[in-house]
Amino acid sequence: MSNLLLGNSVQIKELNETIKQVAPSNISVLITGESGTGKEIVANAIHYYSKRRHKPLIKVNCGAIPEGIIESELFGHQKGAFTGAIETRKGYFELADGGTIFLDEIGEMPLSTQVKILRVLESGEFMRVGGYENIKVDVRVLAATNRDLNKEVLNGNFREDLFYRLKSVNLHIPPLRERKQDIKVLFDFFVDSFCRENKIEFGGIEEDAMEYLINYVWYGNARELKNFVESIIVLRPNKKLTLEDVKKHLKQEPIENRRLPAIKIQQIDSFGDKDLILRALIELKTDIMEIKNILNELKFNNTSQVYDINNDFFIPKDKMNQMTMEDIEKAVLYYLLKNNNFNVTKVSKILNQTPRNIYRKMKNYDIKKE
Ligand SMILES: Nc1ncnc2c1ncn2[C@@H]1O[C@H](COP(=O)(O)OP(=O)(O)OP(=O)(O)O)[C@@H](O)[C@H]1O
Numbered sequence: 001m002s003n004l005l006l007g008n009s010v011q012i013k014e015l016n017e018t019i020k021q022v023a024p025s026n027i028s029v030l031i032t033g034e035s036g037t038g039k040e041i042v043a044n045a046i047h048y049y050s051k052r053r054h055k056p057l058i059k060v061n062c063g064a065i066p067e068g069i070i071e072s073e074l075f076g077h078q079k080g081a082f083t084g085a086i087e088t089r090k091g092y093f094e095l096a097d098g099g100t101i102f103l104d105e106i107g108e109m110p111l112s113t114q115v116k117i118l119r120v121l122e123s124g125e126f127m128r129v130g131g132y133e134n135i136k137v138d139v140r141v142l143a144a145t146n147r148d149l150n151k152e153v154l155n156g157n158f159r160e161d162l163f164y165r166l167k168s169v170n171l172h173i174p175p176l177r178e179r180k181q182d183i184k185v186l187f188d189f190f191v192d193s194f195c196r197e198n199k200i201e202f203g204g205i206e207e208d209a210m211e212y213l214i215n216y217v218w219y220g221n222a223r224e225l226k227n228f229v230e231s232i233i234v235l236r237p238n239k240k241l242t243l244e245d246v247k248k249h250l251k252q253e254p255i256e257n258r259r260l261p262a263i264k265i266q267q268i269d270s271f272g273d274k275d276l277i278l279r280a281l282i283e284l285k286t287d288i289m290e291i292k293n294i295l296n297e298l299k300f301n302n303t304s305q306v307y308d309i310n311n312d313f314f315i316p317k318d319k320m321n322q323m324t325m326e327d328i329e330k331a332v333l334y335y336l337l338k339n340n341n342f343n344v345t346k347v348s349k350i351l352n353q354t355p356r357n358i359y360r361k362m363k364n365y366d367i368k369k370e
């Protein structure tokens, strides 16, 4: 595969040209686009076509790092800076020295950290957490977001100075629905790579089925198309896909693949977008009904009942419909803790969460060890 974005549309061809133009300089680049449009591919490509290619490309998902530790992750910390800082540790900026740092989901970054990022962008300098010494690095900064940073600035969630500093070069990847010419190319590419990796034969696709895919509104963009291709091939190997197969399969796409599109309010007037919002809302409603049904089916303690932490008695299944997600989370967490002697490590493993997260939730929900 080439290192650039795949696609036949004018938008993608122009984007690829721009990537090659901006790559050799050290300028920071803001990559925007809805989820699944290929922002990470753009970041990889800029690094690949730059002279930093043989140095590290460090990817940081700002949305996935808890607020309390993001600065020590980015800038490192000095021994003794906080409880648990048993030795001095380098942060991502130091690890990326000579190379590139990719700040993914920068819209999620806390305001206090944004100031420090601005300083690195302007002077290349920062301090480790708990340190007094200025550290200078040679790092190229790439950032990406699927949020509308303009709006975030207006709402006070994103610093205006950092926004302007970052967006001096803004590469925007349009959603797949605005470049339908790319759908067939991506479809073929995902089919080929998946079949090659898994040694599966592809039985082809009827013309009207392909036409349907081209006109389908892919909320999750290329990522959703990729997931669709992989799952339908697994379920229908060696079979020529018909329109009916495709329609049936698209209806069964897992909930997490159907996301609400990021729509700018100014655009809602046009018919296409109204239609899109309506469809998204209908699907969202279906998703909520599905979640409710799943929850209703869940059997806790083989009694089909859920422990209600507020009233301290078991409540019947049908009452769950009146509970909020928070109520349910609180009840489940309490139930698991109580049944595991309040062993947080054990419960964190059951729920696939970090113990820190469980402690935080216990604090939020005021659940105390009994
Ligand atoms: N133009 C493209 N050519 C080839 N593959 C693509 C293209 N666009 C997206 N993909 C593939 O789709 C998937 C999603 O892309 P990527 O992870 O870069 O999206 P993203 O914009 O970073 O999404 P998110 O905002 O959710 O992180 C990846 O598997 C990627 O390889």
Ligand SMILES: [Mg+2]
Binding pocket: 039, 040, 104
């Ligand atoms: Mg991404």
